[in-house]
Amino acid sequence: MSPEQQILALIEKIEQYNQLYYQEHVSAIPDFEFDQLLAQLKELEAQYPAYNFPDSPTHRVGGSITKNFNTVQHRYPMLSLDNTYNEAEIRSFDERVRKGLNGEPFEYICELKFDGISLSFTYEEGLLVRGVTRGDGTKGDEITQNVKTIRSLPLKVKKGGIPEIFEVRGEGFMPYSSFAKLNEQMDILGENPYANPRNAASGSFKLQDSAEAGRRGLDCYLYAFMSDESPFATHSESLEALQQWGFKVSPGWRKVQTIDEVIAYIHEWETERTKLPLATDGIVIKVNSLEQQRTLGFTAKSPRWAISFKYKAENKPAVLRYVDYQVGRTGAVTPVANLCDVSERDWPYKKVKGVHLSGTRVKRATLHNANELERLEVRVGDTVFVEKSGEIIPKITGVDFSQRDFYLTEAIEFPTNCPECNTPLVRKEGEVAFVCPNDTACPPQVKGRIEHFIHRKAMDIDSLGEGKIQLLYDVGLVRSPADLYALTGEQLLGLEKSILNEDTGKVKKISFREKTVANILKGIDRSKSVPFRQVLFALGIRFVGATVAEKLSSYFKTMDALMVADFDQLIAVPEIGERIANSVLEYFANPDNQAMISRLRHAGLQMETGDVVVEMEGDSLAGSTFVISGVFQNFEREVLKTKIEANGGKVLSGVSGKLNYLVAGANMGPAKLEKARKLGVTILSEEEFITLLGGQAE
Ligand SMILES: NC(=O)c1ccc[n+]([C@@H]2O[C@H](COP(=O)([O-])OP(=O)(O)OC[C@H]3O[C@@H](n4cnc5c(N)ncnc54)[C@H](O)[C@@H]3O)[C@@H](O)[C@H]2O)c1
Numbered sequence: 001m002s003p004e005q006q007i008l009a010l011i012e013k014i015e016q017y018n019q020l021y022y023q024e025h026v027s028a029i030p031d032f033e034f035d036q037l038l039a040q041l042k043e044l045e046a047q048y049p050a051y052n053f054p055d056s057p058t059h060r061v062g063g064s065i066t067k068n069f070n071t072v073q074h075r076y077p078m079l080s081l082d083n084t085y086n087e088a089e090i091r092s093f094d095e096r097v098r099k100g101l102n103g104e105p106f107e108y109i110c111e112l113k114f115d116g117i118s119l120s121f122t123y124e125e126g127l128l129v130r131g132v133t134r135g136d137g138t139k140g141d142e143i144t145q146n147v148k149t150i151r152s153l154p155l156k157v158k159k160g161g162i163p164e165i166f167e168v169r170g171e172g173f174m175p176y177s178s179f180a181k182l183n184e185q186m187d188i189l190g191e192n193p194y195a196n197p198r199n200a201a202s203g204s205f206k207l208q209d210s211a212e213a214g215r216r217g218l219d220c221y222l223y224a225f226m227s228d229e230s231p232f233a234t235h236s237e238s239l240e241a242l243q244q245w246g247f248k249v250s251p252g253w254r255k256v257q258t259i260d261e262v263i264a265y266i267h268e269w270e271t272e273r274t275k276l277p278l279a280t281d282g283i284v285i286k287v288n289s290l291e292q293q294r295t296l297g298f299t300a301k302s303p304r305w306a307i308s309f310k311y312k313a314e315n316k317p318a319v320l321r322y323v324d325y326q327v328g329r330t331g332a333v334t335p336v337a338n339l340c341d342v343s344e345r346d347w348p349y350k351k352v353k354g355v356h357l358s359g360t361r362v363k364r365a366t367l368h369n370a371n372e373l374e375r376l377e378v379r380v381g382d383t384v385f386v387e388k389s390g391e392i393i394p395k396i397t398g399v400d401f402s403q404r405d406f407y408l409t410e411a412i413e414f415p416t417n418c419p420e421c422n423t424p425l426v427r428k429e430g431e432v433a434f435v436c437p438n439d440t441a442c443p444p445q446v447k448g449r450i451e452h453f454i455h456r457k458a459m460d461i462d463s464l465g466e467g468k469i470q471l472l473y474d475v476g477l478v479r480s481p482a483d484l485y486a487l488t489g490e491q492l493l494g495l496e497k498s499i500l501n502e503d504t505g506k507v508k509k510i511s512f513r514e515k516t517v518a519n520i521l522k523g524i525d526r527s528k529s530v531p532f533r534q535v536l537f538a539l540g541i542r543f544v545g546a547t548v549a550e551k552l553s554s555y556f557k558t559m560d561a562l563m564v565a566d567f568d569q570l571i572a573v574p575e576i577g578e579r580i581a582n583s584v585l586e587y588f589a590n591p592d593n594q595a596m597i598s599r600l601r602h603a604g605l606q607m608e609t610g611d612v613v614v615e616m617e618g619d620s621l622a623g624s625t626f627v628i629s630g631v632f633q634n635f636e637r638e639v640l641k642t643k644i645e646a647n648g649g650k651v652l653s654g655v656s657g658k659l660n661y662l663v664a665g666a667n668m669g670p671a672k673l674e675k676a677r678k679l680g681v682t683i684l685s686e687e688e689f690i691t692l693l694g695g696q697a698e
C-alpha cells in the first residue's frame with residue numbers, strides 16, 4: 001500500500017469506529033486499540049504532510065450530532081483532550097508547557113478522568129436553561145429535559161456573586177450500580193445489554209423519553225466553569241466556587257507543583273480508582289492559571305494546557321480450573337470459566353478463589369459460546385490471560401501456550417444436554433448459541449419468563465421481584481405466569497428463603513409476612529387492568545418487544561383475532577416482517593401457550609384494546625394504504641380512520657414511497673404535502689375520498 005492508501009484506509013476504519021461509538025454507543029474494539037490506530041494515523045500524517053487532510057479524525061473532535069434533538073451552537077467550543085498511555089509522554093507534555101510559558105513558574109491541577117460523556121450546562125440568572133452534548137465540538141444536541149433528571153445538578157443557583165450567564169461543564173455518567181440494574185432489566189426484556197457504563201450513559205442521555213432517562217440513575221461530575229466575565233484567576237478557584245454554589249465537583253482533585261507529583265498522583269489512583277462507584281479511565285492534568293492557559297492556547301482538537309493519561313486495562317494470567325454452563329432466560333447456554341491465581345494452581349478444592357484484577361477478585365469470566373472456545377483453543381488447566389477493561393464483565397483474551405506442556409490439560413467438551421433440565425441442546429441455523437428447547441419446563445427459562453411477565457412495561461407487578469419469584473418457584477407454587485393469579489394469602493404467608501449470592505458471599509433473607517403478602521396480592525390484582533398491549537408484551541413472545549406488541553394490539557384489537565391470524569394477515573401489519581410473523585405463529589400454535597392464555601383470560605386480564613372493533617362495510621378500499629392529515633368537514637379523524645378500515649383499507653402513520661393515498665383535510669402541514677407530491681403519492685381531497693369510497697358520507 002502507498003502511504004496515501006494507508007492513510008485513507010486508516011481514516012475509513014477510524015471513522016467507522018467513531019460512528020459506532022458516538023452514534024450507536026458501541027465500542028467495537030477496546031479504547032487502547034482505537035487510540036493506537038489514531039496515533040498511527042497521526043504519525044503517518046506527520047511523515048507525509050501532503051496527505052494530512054484537514055478533515056482527518058486526528059484534527060476533529062470525535063463526536064457527532066444526531067437528528068433527534070435541537071442542534072445548539074456552543075458559545076465556547078467543546079474540545080477533546082490529547083491523550084497518552086505512558087509516563088514518558090507526560091514528561092514531554094511538561095517540557096512543552098515549560099517552553100510555552102518561557103520558564104514562568106506554574107502549577108498543575110490533577111483530576112480523575114471519569115468515563116462518561118461530556119456535557120455543558122448553561123445558567124442564566126442562576127437558572128439552568130440548557131444542557132447540551134459535546135457533539136462535533138462546535139454544535140451539540142440539546143438534551144435539557146434529560147439532564148434535568150440528574151438529581152445532583154442544581155436547577156437553580158441561589159448564591160450571590162454569580163455571573164448573569166455562565167456555563168458549567170462536566171462528565172455525565174452512569175454509576176456501576178445503576179448500570180448493573182439497567183442491564184438486568186434489558187436482559188429481562190430480551191434487549192442487548194450495554195457493554196460498559198460509558199456506552200450506557202451515552203445511550204441514556206440521548207433517549208427521547210426523558211422519563212425513561214430519569215429512571216436510569218444518571219449522574220454528573222462538574223470540572224469546568226466558563227463565562228465572559230470570569231471572576232477567577234485559576235482553575236482551582238473555579239472548582240472551589242462551583243463546589244460552594246452547590247455543584248457536585250469531581251472529588252479527588254489536587255494542586256501540584258511538579259511533574260513528579262503528577263506521576264505520583266497517577267500511581268496513587270491506579271488501583272484506588274477501582275474502589276470508586278463509577279468508571280474512570282485515567283487522569284486529567286491541567287495548567288492551573290487561566291492566564292497561562294490562554295498563553296498556551298489550543299490546537300484544532302484539544303487544549304495545549306491539558307493532557308489526559310489513560311490507564312491500560314490490567315491483563316493478568318490465571319488458571320482455568322473448570323468450565324460450567326449457565327442457562328439464560330432465552331435458553332441460551334453460556335460457558336463460564338472458573339479461575340484461580342497461578343500460585344493456587346494446585347489448590348485441592350473445586351471452589352475457586354479467583355485472581356486479583358483492577359482492585360477486585362475475579363472468579364468467573366464468560367467464554368461466550370462454543371465458537372469462542374474453539375477460537376481461543378483453550379483447555380481446562382491452561383494458563384489464560386484475563387482482562388477487565390471498561391467492561392464490568394471480565395474476559396479471557398487468550399491462552400499462554402508456552403505454559404501448556406508443563407501442566408495437565410484437558411479438552412473442554414461442550415455439553416450435549418441442558419445442565420439445568422437435561423434436555424438435548426439444539427443450535428439453530430445461523431446462530432452461534434446452543435439453546436435448551438425446553439422452554440416450558442427448564443427452570444431458568446420459566447423463572448425468566450415470569451420475571452419478564454411482571455416487568456414494569458408488561459404487567460407491572462412491582463411487589464414481586466427476582467428473589468420472590470425464586471421462592472415461589474422453589475416451593476412449587478408458580479410454574480407459569482398464570483399461576484400468579486391463583487395464589488392465595490394462606491399459601492404465601494410464612495414462606496421463607498435465604499438466598500446466597502455466590503460472588504459476594506452475602507445471604508439475603510426473604511420472608512413473606514402479612515404486609516408483604518397483602519402487597520403481592522394487591523399488585524397481582526391490579527395487573528388485571530393493565531391494557532391489552534402490555535398483556536401481549538408480557539407473554540414474552542420472541543421478537544415481540546413493547547413496540548411490536550403495541551402495533552399488533554392496535555391492529556388486531558383482540559387476542560382472539562391475533563390468535564387466528566395467518567402469516568399473510570400478520571405481515572400486513574405495518575412494520576411486522578416475516579421473522580416476527582413466524583415467531584407469533586409458532587407461539588400461538590403451541591397448546592401449552594394456548595392453555596396459559598385461556599387461564600389468563602379466566603383470571604380477568606385484558607384481552608382486547610377496548611377500541612371499537614371495526615365492522616366491515618365493504619371492500620372498495622381493499623389493498624390500498626392511506627395517511628390522514630388535517631381537519632375534515634364530514635368526519636372526525638377517528639371516524640374517517642374507522643371508515644377506511646371498514647372498507648378494507650389500511651391507515652399508516654407516515655408518508656412514504658409505498659403509500660397510495662394521502663387524504664388531505666384543511667390546515668394540513670405543507671411539509672407533508674410536499675413530501676407526498678415528491679414521492680408521487682395520490683393526494684385526495686375530502687370529496688375525492690368520498691367518491692372513492694362509493695359516495696357514502698355520514
Ligand atoms: N473503542 C472505540 O471504538 C472508540 C471509538 C471512538 C473513541 N473511543 C475512545 O474515546 C476517546 C475519545 O473520546 P474523547 O474525544 O471524548 O476524548 P477522551 O475521552 O479521551 O477525553 C476528553 C473527554 O474527557 C472527559 N473528561 C472526564 N473527566 C474530565 C476532567 N476531569 N476534565 C476534563 N475532561 C474530562 C471530557 O468529557 C472530555 O471531553 C478515545 O480515547 C478512545 O479511546 C473509542
Ligand SMILES: [Zn+2]
Binds near residue numbers: 422438442
Ligand atoms: Zn433446560
